[in-house]
Structure formats: C-alpha cells, structure tokens
Amino acid sequence: MALETKTNLNDTTIEKIQKLIRANIDSYNGFHESAEEIDDAKLTELFKELGDQRSAMASELQKHVEFNGKKAEDDGSVAAKTHRLWINIRSKINGGDPYVILIEAERGEDYIKEAYEDVLKDTAGSAMNDLLTDQYTVVKAGHDKIRDLRDAYKEK
Numbered sequence: 001m002a003l004e005t006k007t008n009l010n011d012t013t014i015e016k017i018q019k020l021i022r023a024n025i026d027s028y029n030g031f032h033e034s035a036e037e038i039d040d041a042k043l044t045e046l047f048k049e050l051g052d053q054r055s056a057m058a059s060e061l062q063k064h065v066e067f068n069g070k071k072a073e074d075d076g077s078v079a080a081k082t083h084r085l086w087i088n089i090r091s092k093i094n095g096g097d098p099y100v101i102l103i104e105a106e107r108g109e110d111y112i113k114e115a116y117e118d119v120l121k122d123t124a125g126s127a128m129n130d131l132l133t134d135q136y137t138v139v140k141a142g143h144d145k146i147r148d149l150r151d152a153y154k155e156k
Helices: 011-037 041-067 078-093 098-122 129-155
Strands: none
Touching: 011 041, 011 098, 041 098, 041 129, 098 129
C-alpha cells in the first residue's frame, strides 16, 4: 500500500472530503440566503463574511479532490436545501427576526461542526489532517460566534 500524500489520497479520504465540500457549499448558501432574510445590517454583513469563508474552504478542498484525478462535488445537499426553505418560511412568519434566524443558523453550524469532527476522526493520520484541522478551527469559531450571538439576541 502506497503512502498517502495530498496528491495520492485514498478513496475513503476523498469520499470524506467530498462530504465536507457539500457541507461548506450548504453553509455558504445558508448564510447568503439568511443574509437576505434578516433585518439586521450587522448580522447581514457577518453572514455574508462567514458564507464567503465557507466558499473559500470548499474551493480549497475541491482542488485537492481534483489533484487526485476525481471530479469534486459542486453542489450542496437536498437536506440543506430543505433547511434553507424552512429558514425562509420561519423568517417570513417572524418578520426577519434575528433571533429566530440565528437559531436556524446555529443548527446549520452544529451540522458542519459535527461533519468536520466526524471526518477528522475517520481520516486521522491522513495527509489532509493538517488542512482539515485548520478548517475545523475556522468552523468552530464561526459556530461559537453564531451561538453567542443567538444567546445575546435572546436577551433583547
């Protein structure tokens, strides 16, 4: 068995990276759609920033998949599309209430954080571990920021 390198990833590692690409695309879409629904300029800016960050992370992962001669994922999941529809409906019912949208944003953040944790466990020792760990740190910080904002808006 050959030593795994970033340009010679095994199929399991590639499969797990594809999962994270979908999760990052879902996160990008969720944040940008939420930015359009929310009636709070500060949160709109934050959501766009976090969404763009997730898009850049997806692109970075896509490059590694393509370095390995595979077609990288370029679309999100059906479940996330359903979740974004739910956010849209809830925000319309609640008049774009930031607290309600932050609840749903945190739910999305829980998903991507757990996806990274699972992939890091499943690919421990992989040639991609350093990159995945760095990206997880960014995801965890975004998750915590959304959680803290949700709690702050609950107090208002």
